[in-house]
Amino acid sequence: MMFTPRVTQKIAFGVLLAASLVVLLPVGVVVFVILKNGLGAISWEFLTEMPRSGMREGGILPAIVGTFCLVTGALLFALPLGLFAAIYLSEYAGDNRLNRVIRLAIVNLAGVPSVVFGLFGLALFVNFFRFGASILSGSLTLGVMILPVIITSSREALESVPKSFREVSLSLGATRLQTIKHAVLPHALPGILTGTILGVGRAAGETAPILFTVAAFYLPKLPTSLFDQAMALPYHLYVLSTQVPNVEAKIRYGTALVLLAIVLLMNLTAIAIRSYFRSRKKW
Amino acid sequence: MEPVIVTKNLNLYYGHFQALKDVCLSIGERRVTSIIGPSGCGKSTLLRVFNRMNDLVEGAGVTGEVLLDGEDIYRPETDLLRLRKKVGMVFQRPNPFPISVFENIVFGLRIHHLYRRNKEMLHGIAQESLEAVLLWDELKDKLGRLATHLSLEQQQRLCIARLLAVKPEVLLMDEPCSALDPLSTGRIEELMQELKKNYTIVIVTHNMQQAGRVSDETGFMLLGELVEFGPTERIFTAPGDKRTEEYITGRWG
Ligand SMILES: Nc1ncnc2c1ncn2[C@@H]1O[C@H](COP(=O)(O)OP(=O)(O)OP(=O)(O)O)[C@@H](O)[C@H]1O
Ligand SMILES: [Mg+2]
Numbered sequence: 139m140m141f142t143p144r145v146t147q148k149i150a151f152g153v154l155l156a157a158s159l160v161v162l163l164p165v166g167v168v169v170f171v172i173l174k175n176g177l178g179a180i181s182w183e184f185l186t187e188m189p190r191s192g193m194r195e196g197g198i199l200p201a202i203v204g205t206f207c208l209v210t211g212a213l214l215f216a217l218p219l220g221l222f223a224a225i226y227l228s229e230y231a232g233d234n235r236l237n238r239v240i241r242l243a244i245v246n247l248a249g250v251p252s253v254v255f256g257l258f259g260l261a262l263f264v265n266f267f268r269f270g271a272s273i274l275s276g277s278l279t280l281g282v283m284i285l286p287v288i289i290t291s292s293r294e295a296l297e298s299v300p301k302s303f304r305e306v307s308l309s310l311g312a313t314r315l316q317t318i319k320h321a322v323l324p325h326a327l328p329g330i331l332t333g334t335i336l337g338v339g340r341a342a343g344e345t346a347p348i349l350f351t352v353a354a355f356y357l358p359k360l361p362t363s364l365f366d367q368a369m370a371l372p373y374h375l376y377v378l379s380t381q382v383p384n385v386e387a388k389i390r391y392g393t394a395l396v397l398l399a400i401v402l403l404m405n406l407t408a409i410a411i412r413s414y415f416r417s418r419k420k421w
Numbered sequence: 422m423e424p425v426i427v428t429k430n431l432n433l434y435y436g437h438f439q440a441l442k443d444v445c446l447s448i449g450e451r452r453v454t455s456i457i458g459p460s461g462c463g464k465s466t467l468l469r470v471f472n473r474m475n476d477l478v479e480g481a482g483v484t485g486e487v488l489l490d491g492e493d494i495y496r497p498e499t500d501l502l503r504l505r506k507k508v509g510m511v512f513q514r515p516n517p518f519p520i521s522v523f524e525n526i527v528f529g530l531r532i533h534h535l536y537r538r539n540k541e542m543l544h545g546i547a548q549e550s551l552e553a554v555l556l557w558d559e560l561k562d563k564l565g566r567l568a569t570h571l572s573l574e575q576q577q578r579l580c581i582a583r584l585l586a587v588k589p590e591v592l593l594m595d596e597p598c599s600a601l602d603p604l605s606t607g608r609i610e611e612l613m614q615e616l617k618k619n620y621t622i623v624i625v626t627h628n629m630q631q632a633g634r635v636s637d638e639t640g641f642m643l644l645g646e647l648v649e650f651g652p653t654e655r656i657f658t659a660p661g662d663k664r665t666e667e668y669i670t671g672r673w674g
Contacts, residue, residue: 311532313502316532321528
């Protein structure tokens with residue numbers, strides 16, 4: 139059977155459109171189902187109270203606080219380290235064997251399954267450094283996990299700063315370090331922030347890395363030190379869905395909704411930062 | 422009159438490729454010296470010798486002497502940062518930072534930690550520098566504007582102002598007008614005549630009329646060699662080398 143080019147064109151368009159709709163479908167369904175079932179659970183009480191009666195009633199405050207602590211800890215650890223590494227790799231490192239190995243390692247680190255990070259955190263932070271199952275161990279584990287994301291996006295951001303900025307700065311008598319600080323970093327910052335937030339959003343939603351390193355099954359109190367265990371939203375959701383019998387659906391979906399909202403909010407922030415600076419930058 | 426820059430048997434290598442061959446020249450104080458020659462002959466390379474920007478190229482090596490005010494700038498103990506403060510550079514494409522006009526001008530001052538606490542001084546120098554490039558009247562109310570939103574000519578003037586703020590002695594200009602239209606080019610050329618009163622200027626240009634208009638001395642380069650160097654008048658009317666004559670007449674005819 140033969141079609142005219144016009145018809146072929148229309149069919150192709152239809153197929154492509156269908157493909158994008160299919161991609162959109164699961165996102166839409168997930169959001170719809172979670173909203174439909176979870177919205178009813180959201181209340182001031184749900185967000186600010188301790189769980190009660192074996193997590194079948196009450197709120198999810200400790201899980202929210204726990205996730206917040208873990209994410210902040212991961213950020214404090216991974217952002218400086220990742221940024222320094224990115225600066226070294228893109229501004230200082232030549233093309234020698236050591237640097238090639240480092241770059242390769244980073245690419246590979248990004249592909250490691252998150253459960254492996256969990257085991258790594260258990261071995262290194264919990265057992266070897268004797269931090270125990272604690273917010274510290276969990277944060278560090280999540281930090282290591284998002285390190286490659288931060289390094290890679292920071293490197294891209296640094297390398298997208300035009301070479302001419304560096305040349306001008308050096309030609310005015312600046313040192314390499316001053317050039318990085320004054321002529322490169324400020325212009326790479328939006329990209330670095332975007333990547334960092336996306337990484338952190340990923341950390342907020344992961345269960346496997348915190349499973350062995352920090353997460354408490356049921357701990358109806360807020361953490362008071364870095365060495366406390368803590369509840370966290372993704373793990374709490376897992377527990378509610380599989381380990382505790384007779385939990386009302388709306389509590390499960392409400393928890394999922396809160397987690398989804400946090401991650402979505404971070405991604406939207408990242409997008410907002412990016413588009414704001416993209417509209418300003420012109421070089 | 423003592424020359425500001427003198428090179429003696431200057432050779433420059435990019436790895437195994439020799440980009441400058443036995444260049445000997447001397448550049449007078451408060452004069453405009455232009456370097457002309459076909460693409461790839463080493464004009465930019467020569468210019469970047471004078472502020473040692475070639476150091477950034479991996480594998481670049483220099484032999485011979487380059488004297489600035491009588492001192493060899495390629496001695497190991499040369500203070501690179503001071504050298505570059507003294508010998509500034511204007512680039513082919515206007516390249517202001519995407520920050521405000523004011524912050525662009527004082528960029529160098531901030532780098533050198535000058536007038537950190539003294540806002541008035543900072544402002545005074547910004548004004549002086551903008552006045553020197555005849556941009557003050559246009560921009561005095563727009564110091565907070567994003568520099569990248571200015572016209573290309575304004576941007577190039579701003580880049581010159583940014584350079585003047587650190588008080589250099591020598592201005593190196595690498596085809597500073599090649600991104601500008603003829604009218605803007607003309608005005609930048611006028612500016613160069615103005616700047617010549619206080620600064621020594623070396624300009625690389627593809628445009629021989631421009632070299633003729635703005636410069637006191639002209640050097641003609643070919644394949645890394647400085648074929649001829651002398652008063653602009655003479656180079657253009659009575660070139661001593663056949664290759665110079667061919668280049669000049671070829672382009673004009
Ligand atoms: N970083 C570099 N590494 C290796 N070779 C280089 C480098 N920069 C320039 N060259 C070579 O050196 C020679 C001179 O280059 P240069 O840029 O100085 O020429 P130019 O006269 O300024 O040319 P144009 O008029 O096109 O700007 C060219 O053959 C060029 O290929
Ligand atoms: Mg050039």
